[in-house]
Amino acid sequence: MTTTEQTVNPEAFERLLGQVITDAGAAVTLPLALLGDRLGLFTELAAGGPATATGLAARTGLVERYLREWLLAMAASGYVTYRGGAPGAEQPDSARAASYGLSPEQKEAFTNPDSPGYVAGAFQNLTAATRVLDRLTEAFHTGDGIGWHEQHPDMFEGTERFFRPGYLANLTSQWIPALTGIEERLTAGARVADVGCGLGASTIIMAQRYPASSFVGVDYHQPSVELARARAAAAGVADRVEFRVAGAADLGGDYDFIAFFDCLHDMPDPVGALRAARAAVAEGGSVMLVEPMSWDSVPEVLNPLGRLLAGASLLVCLPSGLSGPPAAGLGNQAGPTRTRELAAEAGFGDAKVAAATDFNLIYELRP
Known part of the structure; x- marks a missing residue:
């Protein structure tokens, strides 16, 4: 034997x-x-x-x-x-x-693309994610990253289709109301920035709900920005929504509310992005981070959702986070403790989990 x-x-x-x-x-x-x-x-x-x-x-x-x-x-x-x-x-x-x-x-x-349970976007973006497997194999030897813009074209539309149902179900009904004084500002008329806006789904949802406010969406991926502009026009909100090709660190301006939707963990310099947001947020304003559900310990991740998220992180999020300096490489399982530490490092005095769903943690950062 x-x-x-x-x-x-x-x-x-x-x-x-x-x-x-x-x-x-x-x-x-x-x-x-x-x-x-x-x-x-x-x-x-x-x-x-x-x-x-x-x-x-x-x-x-x-x-x-x-x-x-x-x-x-x-x-x-x-x-x-x-x-x-x-x-x-x-x-x-x-x-x-x-x-x-x-x-x-x-x-x-x-x-049904408006249903909270619509999953066709997952078919599209998770299939697209596997297209980088050859490059990812080499990256294990070199440590190189794979930029978000280098993903298969299906990734961009698929990601928007994947996340939009959750934003429709929760953004204006639960997440924004959970923030300190932000819904009142948006209702009265506020200036809002959506950092890493992608195809603009989150920006458009907010613009439709809060017609007195103005919105700026920024994303470094030009094809996504062009699609976002077309979708804003089709939704009838182009008069109060502007989309710009820019990186998170180039935010500038003065905003009552700044949001990052499922993107901070993908950024090579998340602290730099948060510092730019800290400098741009107006007195009494807030920064909202919508991040995938994550945990602080390995045993907590060992569940079906953790399995999906950790795998997606390796295929998409981690390579993106290693694709430029300082190559922070957070991945989507940074965990609440590390996320709050990043906020403090960027100069925020208060960082807390303001709301949660089965799939997301929503952080409120205040100066």
């Missing part, structure tokens, strides 16, 4: 292999779900009702054989619902005869 045979616990080994099978199935499901999102298959099933692969091909103009395999894979993952075989079919249980549809929950999650 070998040493390996003596030390391997067969039951534990079986559980590990089962976990790998589960994870491998999940890994192939997300890009295939993205494929369905791109092709409008979830939307078609939601709007047109259940269909066989043949019927769905007729409705979409797509190839039946590919649709048959996609429907089977999605049903096995629980992303579409098997509705039984076509009546009168010779082999009613076969994939060729099978009919599939969406449950109300599947419709909500995959086709």
